[in-house]
Amino acid sequence: MLTSLTVEHELERLGAEVIYANEPTGGTESGRLRTRRYGQAEAEIYRATMIEMSMGGQYQHATNGWNHGYPPYPYVAVVDKDAPVRGQGRFGEMRPKKKLAPHPDERRFDAARELCRLRREEHLKGPDIVAILKAEPDRYPIEGEWTYNRVEGLVANPKLTGYQVYNRRANRTGRAGHSRRNPISQWVWSPKIVHKPVVSLEEWMQAQEVTAGLRAGVEGGPLLRVRAAASRLGLTVTAVSSNATHTLYRIGNRQIVLPAPVPEALVQQVIEDLGSVE
Structure with missing residues (x-):
């Protein structure tokens, strides 16, 4: 009007x-x-x-758990056979309802889980995570290449928790091709987990808190210092496996197990011991 x-x-x-x-x-x-x-x-x-x-x-x-838009990196969209069958609409045949399912390449799930862990536990910024993922393309496959936007988009995507989420962005902003993020209070969540989760809801929330801290200029986690010290010695730090409390890392030809979070005293000890790693 x-x-x-x-x-x-x-x-x-x-x-x-x-x-x-x-x-x-x-x-x-x-x-x-x-x-x-x-x-x-x-x-x-x-x-x-x-x-x-x-x-x-x-x-x-x-x-109801049905997906909107393009499926996130570790998933594919499959037709929900249990969804109600809909007939012909006014504009032709109705599109089938689809749910998210794990991608056939299981490495994608591991890659998504690892990049979330790097943000949550190691407080790594987007470019640092991109560098780690690019260094092992066979372990972390992707079409094209890993980019800052892809990493940040996955870390922030709540669908990795197994819940279906809608209305995260407002497309009607008055600027063609531009959208803005809606506050979390306006997001619509499925009442229960509807597809296989990459991370728990608690882990996802922790990652968002770390992201907010990084954007506010808060110093990164203690493992950043370990990676920096290893880099100066020409060594790479690779996470081999992890559970809820500890992560197994490979540094050079050695393996060490570190708790999460890593105490400052233990970080200093690891850095001092790096000099003897071949």
Whole structure:
């Protein structure tokens, strides 16, 4: 309604007469305006109703566990055979409902889990994580190459927790090709886990807290110092395996087990011992 009023008033300012096709001819000015404004109000209400109905359908789609958009890196979208079968719609055959399933290449799940761990436990920034993933392409495969945006997008993606999530971004920003992040309070979550999780919800939340700290300029975790010291000696630090409390690392030709989080005293000891690693 605001748009039509703006156009109408601008044309009137320029001296152009505006006549709406659904307006009766003749009659009084007040009657003509009454008909015009009622029509505009009805159109505005109809638009709001359609948006509410559309969003309501999208919310229900997410709470039922069905996926929106392109599947994240460690997943593929598969047709949900248990979803209700829908008939022909007004625009043709209805698209089938799809859920997320693990990608056939199991290395993708391991890669996604590792990059989340690097952020959560080692407090690594995007470029550092990219460098680690690129160094072992056979272990961390991807179409094209790893980039900062891909890493940050995966770390921030709540679908890795096994929940289906919708309305993370607002596409209607007034700028073509641009979207903005909605606050978490506006996200729509499925009430339960609906696909295999890469990380737990608690681990995902910890990663988001670390990301917020890095963006605020907070110093990285203690393992950054270990990696920096190893790099100066020409050594690489590789995570071999991990569980809820400890991670097994390979540094040079040695393996060490470190708890998470790593105590400062232990970090200093590891750095001092690096000089004897061949």
